[in-house]
Amino acid sequence: MAGDRRPAGARTSPTERRILAAAVHLFAEHGFDGTSVQQIVERAQITKGGLYHYFGSKQDLLQEIYQSLISRQLQDLERILAAGLDPPATVRAVIEALVISTAEHIDEAKVFARELNRLDPARLAAVRAERRRYHTAFRDLIERGQREGVFSRVAPADTVTLIVFGMVNEMPRWYRADGPKPASRFAAEVADFVLTALRPR
Template sequence: MADGRPVRQSPVERRILSAALRLFAERGFDGTPVQSVVEAAAVTKGALYHYFDSKDDLLYEIYHSLIARQLADLDRVIAAGLPPREAVRTVLVELILSTAEHIDEAKVFTRESHRLDDAAMHAVRADRRRYHVAFRGLIEQGRREGVFSTATPAETVVIVALGMVNQMPSWYRADGPKPAAELAAEVADFVLAGLEAK
């Protein structure tokens, strides 16, 4: 259920998925007929239903690729074993950059997450929770080591930080006034400032 499937590699599958991603982000899941996905990907309905079980299956694939990437980024930083301050900063900056770069996936994710069936929803929630807990763990470690203040509960800090990230799809534009890297640095510094305040 979780992952068993081999990586989607057929070019047809990739075309379908990227067309679906773009259209779902632009017009919403319910506002996008399967027929229009098919046309945008320049395939036929038969081809789509040959590779995917259902329209919902397209959604799940989109979610999965997003979350898998986020978890991989997080694990890589944690494995690097940086001190808490640098670890938190790196995770946040990378998360914001990655979200900016894949803003369509993030948009679809936040807008349509309620459409998953129970099994898929459970899998997605478990992955998100794992991210949340690992991030919080980094903050808790910093508190134990005395580099972060204990004024605000770690959970609340995570809620604020991830809240900003998950809200990005509603306002972020790649051609906006501020480059993502600059934004990421500002947000990370602001969060660290709150974390380090006496």
């Protein structure tokens, strides 16, 4: 089965966080296959026994990286949906939260984009189910706006969702924290673009 089942955010001890930070850095730099447990242990300044006390395997680390990124983004989403704003304000808040949190965790996002297929089937299914929850919630939001007439039917809600998540998932390819444009500005531009396309005629 899918290994560790503690919810994201449960990895709160300083040691666990140090191990995860080391793993994210090394996976982003050298790939999952190109990183050994020994390298993680050295970077995190811990013993192998210490690592295995917290994580059963390299696969556990990889899943924890995905799980914590997705869980954080799902929590943001639920918080925004619970605020009960109108659909345009909700879509703007969701896009901005997603772009900014991806920028803030760009190494995790890079590992996610490149190494997802290194997970074993059960773990992969668990991660994909979480991601699907996020996509479905976003698509439902667009669909509701289209039904209520606050969004145009310029494109089906599914297609709008693929456009938004395509852009976000590609951020690891080009986003640099020290680049010319802060993530918040880019996020606002994307939200403007999407909301303009969706504006009723």
